[in-house]
Amino acid sequence: MKILIVDDFSTMRRIIKNLLRDLGFNNTVEADDGSTALPVLKNGGIDFLVTDWNMPGMSGLELLEQVRADPNLCKLPILMVTAEAKREQIIRAAQAGVNGYVVKPFTAAVLKEKIDKIFERVG
Amino acid sequence: MAGLEDFADLHNFEEVLQGKAKELLELLDKGNFAGAMQILAELSEARNHMLYQEVGRLTRGLHEAIKEFNIDVENSTAFQASPDGSEISEVANANERLNYVLELTENAANTTMDMVDVSMPVAEEMGEQARLLRQDWKQMADSQSSLSELKDLGRTTESFLQEIEKGSDTLNKNFTEILLAQGFQDITGQLIKRVIGLVSDVETSLVQLVAVAGKVDQISGLTSEDAKDDASEVDEKAVAEDNLVKGHGPQLHKETSTDVVADQDEVDDLLSSLGF
Incomplete structure (x- = not known):
């Protein structure tokens, strides 16, 4: 399971990376915005x-x-x-096909719950 | 900023204008054109004087606000790094200060996480040793142990306690470092407050500039145009869409705003109402 973490703040990437490691996901890569993330994703x-x-x-x-x-x-x-927390944004993200939405600041438990739920559905 | 809001001169100017206008009409009635031209010249000069004065006031106000910002932050030890200490472009430096805030917060977060990374194995090791020792003690209580076995247990216990002491010292040191790393809040808070101060001073000055510009229009006899309002309305929608796609940033007053979710539960409720 290889996970790509995209955030412009390196500290937030590190926090998410550490939390994921605690959840047993050790294989992570990072990108600092969409335009650097997309080539990584396209590489497969x-x-x-x-x-x-x-x-x-x-x-x-x-x-x-x-x-x-x-x-x-x-x-x-x-x-x-x-940290984007406007209702219209969450609706927009849902319409665009997001699988889960966590608002910052968040806890490790919330992150785990959402990730578990996504994998449960995706199978 | 002193005197910027003082428009008394402008009021005087309007009175002078009214007085001079009457005088002008009287002179024209009498056919004294040279006198009339003289009055016109005086009015023109008074108008120019007014313009210079208002613009000058505004410039001075802006300059004062910006200068104040610069000096105060310069005094704080956190920002001695400014090159050559001469007068620098203060507004441009606001960017630099905010970047400095970014750097400080990043360092503090990294320091804290480094310390947590170092501390967690120490705590884990202490727990693991305690577990092993507890097993030894349990075994001893359950069985008939020889004196040498008891002595071994004593030594193991002593070295365990020594490890605990050492681990506790390490943890203590790391916790202190984490505590100290939070010191960034003080400095960044101050820097941000300065920048907020500068921004609101500039805002106030700009509002006054608009007021002065209105007066200037009055003095120079120009009328403002309402035509551009329509165009800006059209743009607003595009800007709103752009903000939506790019993001609005962290929301303040989450509890009182209805268009913003207050917490993760509200996000979950909203998503489940959408069939998630």
Whole structure:
């Protein structure tokens, strides 16, 4: 299970990486925005995407839309972990096909719960 | 900022204008054109003077606000690194200060996480040794032990306690370092407050600039145009969509805003209402 973590703040990437490691996911790669994440995804081998929303360059929503539009990537499970908390944004992300949505600040338990739920559904 | 809000001069100018206008009409009635031109010249000069004065006031106000910002932050030890100490472009430096805030917070977060990374195995090791020792003690209580076995247990226990002491010291040291790392909050808080102060000063000045500009329009006889309002309305929708796609950033006043979710539970409720 290889996970791509996308966030423009390195500290947040590190926090998520550590939490994922505690959950038993040791194989993670990182990108600092959508435009650096997309080539990594297109290269293949990523099984799960955790992304922030508000980033310079390509935002998380744009990344989500691009992934869903790509026939090779459209089935990739995506968890959004973001400080964006407007209702219209959550609805927009849901419409774009996000698999889970976690608002910052979050706890390790919430992250685990959402990830478990996603894998339960995806199988 | 002193005196910027003082528009008394402008009021005087309007009175002068009214007085001079009457005088002008009287002179024109009498056919004294040279006198009339003289009045017009005086009015023109008064108008120019007013303009210069208002613009000057505004410039001075902005300059004061910005200068104040610069000096205060310069005094804090956290920002001695400024090159050559001469007067620098203060607004440009606001960016630099915010970058510094970013750097400090990043360092503090990394220090804290480094310490946690180092401390967790120490705590784990202490727990593991305690578990092993407890088994030894249990065994001893359950069986008839020889004196040498008891002595062995004593030695193991002593070295365990020694490990606990050492581990506790290490943890203590690491916790202190974590505590100290939080010191960034003080500095960054101050820097951010300065920048907020600068921004609101600039905002106030800009509002006053708009007021002055309105007066200036009045003085120069220009009327403002309402036509551009329509165009800006059209743009608003595009900007709102752009904000939505790019993100609004962390939300303040989550509890009182209805268009913002307060916590993860509300996110979950919203998503499940959408069939998630």
